[in-house]
Amino acid sequence: MFKYVNSVLLESGCLTNYLLRQKVFKSSSAAQKPKVCVVGSGPAGFYVSQQLIKAYPKIEVDLFERLPVPFGLVRFGVAPDHPEVKNVINTFTKTAKSGRLRFVGNVNLGTDIILSELREAYHAVVLTYGAEQDREFGIPGEELPDVLSARRFVGWYNGLPVDSNLKVNLDIETAVVFGNGNVAIDVARILLTPVDALKNTDITEHSLAVLSQSRLKKVIMVGRRGPLNVAFTIKEIREMLKLPQCKTVMDPASFEGIREVIEGLPRPRRRLMELITQAALNPPPESWANATRVFEPLFFRSPIEFLKSLRSNRLSGVNIVVNELSGDRAVPTGVVESLECGLALRSIGYKGIKAGKDIPFDDEKGTVLNKNGQAEGLKGVYCCGWVATGPSGVILTTMNNSFEVGHAIAQHMETGLVDISVNKPGYEAISHILGDKGIQTVSFSDWEKIDEEEKRRGKEIGKPREKIVSVEEMLSIAAR
Numbered sequence: 001m002f003k004y005v006n007s008v009l010l011e012s013g014c015l016t017n018y019l020l021r022q023k024v025f026k027s028s029s030a031a032q033k034p035k036v037c038v039v040g041s042g043p044a045g046f047y048v049s050q051q052l053i054k055a056y057p058k059i060e061v062d063l064f065e066r067l068p069v070p071f072g073l074v075r076f077g078v079a080p081d082h083p084e085v086k087n088v089i090n091t092f093t094k095t096a097k098s099g100r101l102r103f104v105g106n107v108n109l110g111t112d113i114i115l116s117e118l119r120e121a122y123h124a125v126v127l128t129y130g131a132e133q134d135r136e137f138g139i140p141g142e143e144l145p146d147v148l149s150a151r152r153f154v155g156w157y158n159g160l161p162v163d164s165n166l167k168v169n170l171d172i173e174t175a176v177v178f179g180n181g182n183v184a185i186d187v188a189r190i191l192l193t194p195v196d197a198l199k200n201t202d203i204t205e206h207s208l209a210v211l212s213q214s215r216l217k218k219v220i221m222v223g224r225r226g227p228l229n230v231a232f233t234i235k236e237i238r239e240m241l242k243l244p245q246c247k248t249v250m251d252p253a254s255f256e257g258i259r260e261v262i263e264g265l266p267r268p269r270r271r272l273m274e275l276i277t278q279a280a281l282n283p284p285p286e287s288w289a290n291a292t293r294v295f296e297p298l299f300f301r302s303p304i305e306f307l308k309s310l311r312s313n314r315l316s317g318v319n320i321v322v323n324e325l326s327g328d329r330a331v332p333t334g335v336v337e338s339l340e341c342g343l344a345l346r347s348i349g350y351k352g353i354k355a356g357k358d359i360p361f362d363d364e365k366g367t368v369l370n371k372n373g374q375a376e377g378l379k380g381v382y383c384c385g386w387v388a389t390g391p392s393g394v395i396l397t398t399m400n401n402s403f404e405v406g407h408a409i410a411q412h413m414e415t416g417l418v419d420i421s422v423n424k425p426g427y428e429a430i431s432h433i434l435g436d437k438g439i440q441t442v443s444f445s446d447w448e449k450i451d452e453e454e455k456r457r458g459k460e461i462g463k464p465r466e467k468i469v470s471v472e473e474m475l476s477i478a479a480r
């Protein structure tokens with residue numbers, strides 16, 4: 001009987017036909033098991049799965065991921081010189097190997113599978129697919145080849161397949177990074193770190209080759225507001241102040257009156273402010289005397305136009321306007337300045353996108369419309385992590401949010417808000433849809449083959465791993 005259902009589904013290639021015959025499926029299945037799928041295998045996907053498995057012993061969780069490899073921004077975002085942050089992968093691996101979670105890589109929500117199909121197949125669907133675009137300025141010249149998003153630059157040095165061919169020109173003396181968050185600091189640090197200090201990390205070889213030829217002398221990091229409004233954190237700025245062969249230079253004028261304000265700040269913020277104020281106003285440490293590179297945070301400035309060289313299509317500079325604060329907002333004064341530069345990196349925040357027309361979405365914020373993780377108007381659909389909260393917060397923030405949502409889902413199953421009395425086919429049905437489309441799925445043990453190969457290649461050149469950047473190559477290793 002089951003065979004009959006499968007063959008109908010294979011012929012029609014349509015889940016609805018399959019579900020029309022669900023009576024057959026129902027009668028062939030004895031025990032009720034809640035079936036949940038999670039879409040996106042970054043921290044949110046793994047943490048919500050972990051919570052669901054813990055809270056609901058009978059549950060079956062399927063974790064779909066667009067790429068053949070798991071871990072989202074832990075693999076493709078976290079900086080290569082911060083390996084300790086990636087230890088969370090050990091916890092995720094434990095969850096994946098618990099026997100209660102099925103990792104299904106190389107499946108893209110929106111093309112390979114759509115939300116309505118997942119809703120038909122599972123009792124609950126959790127969207128955890130992050131924020132894969134970035135905010136733009138929308139100013140002239142932003143389309144120039146040397147104006148890059150920090151997101152893509154990060155993807156380039158971290159081996160994100162889609163960014164592996166990014167053209168990064170470091171045959172220049174000055175780069176400008178816009179934004180005052182930790183991503184801006186990450187990209188500035190990677191640009192200014194002596195290349196020898198990166199060689200033993202998991203940074204990609206293609207980026208190392210470009211970085212080792214870099215002529216860069218200065219990175220200017222431009223914030224639209226002042227030192228009191230920075231979004232970066234103390235550990236990250238301290239690292240910049242201690243970078244070998246690099247000095248930090250700031251305009252003391254941006255720090256006028258700041259000491260009086262600092263006194264009244266909560267302790268963690270006060271410590272951060274004291275650190276940057278001291279660096280700006282105190283005499284420079286001796287270690288900076290022989291610096292060959294400069295890190296220059298520049299405050300109260302916004303870009304208004306990227307400038308093209310007269311002789312080529314390359315970036316030659318950027319016009320910026322001086323801002324003043326009105327309350328918390330940066331307001332342009334009309335005073336315009338120019339900065340010469342050959343590379344500009346826009347680091348003003350990531351942005352989520354709608355992975356299918358049936359997803360309730362706030363295009364402005366780039367998040368799934370939701371209340372405490374419950375998608376608006378769609379029973380049984382949940383979301384957590386950056387696609388739900390917006391692109392801010394560290395892994396710990398994402399973990400807390402995902403645990404809360406996981407806990408809520410388990411409760412909704414207990415109380416009947418999510419109806420688990422109906423039997424659902426779960427992966428049985430989805431695998432047919434994927435099979436019909438000829439999609440090669442990647443299991444967690446397939447990923448472990450890729451992992452092994454990356455570590456093997458890394459070992460040969462003294463690195464923890466050399467990331468494979470071609471999806472085809474990943475798939476061919478997975479199929480071995």
Ligand code: FAD
Pocket residue numbers: 039040041042043044045064065066067070071072073074076077078079082085107108109110128129130131132154183186350355384385386387392393394395396398
């Ligand atoms: P993500 O990690 O982005 O995971 C989303 C997953 O969904 C990805 O695997 C993606 O491939 C997948 N996906 C996307 N679209 C689809 C689709 N249509 N179908 C199927 N799958 C899909 N935090 C720290 O604590 N320490 C750090 O050092 C740190 N460094 C960072 C560096 C950078 C550059 C960035 C951007 C962030 C950093 N963070 C750091 C923050 C941390 O990475 C985030 O808090 C966390 O990754 C958010 O988790 P998420 O699961 O919501 O999103």
Ligand code: NAP
Pocket residue numbers: 135137178179180181182183184186223224225229230231232236302347348349350391392393394
């Ligand atoms: P972020 O922390 O939100 O910082 C974004 C920055 O962009 C802010 O300085 C913001 O300034 C600026 N900005 C936004 N719109 C702008 C505009 N139109 N013009 C000029 N500036 C603009 O975002 P992020 O740096 O992308 O980081 C995302 C999250 O990941 C953060 O929570 C971060 O801590 C985390 N992360 C952590 C680490 C780490 O722990 N080492 C590393 C990387 C990322 P305003 O304040 O004026 O809006």
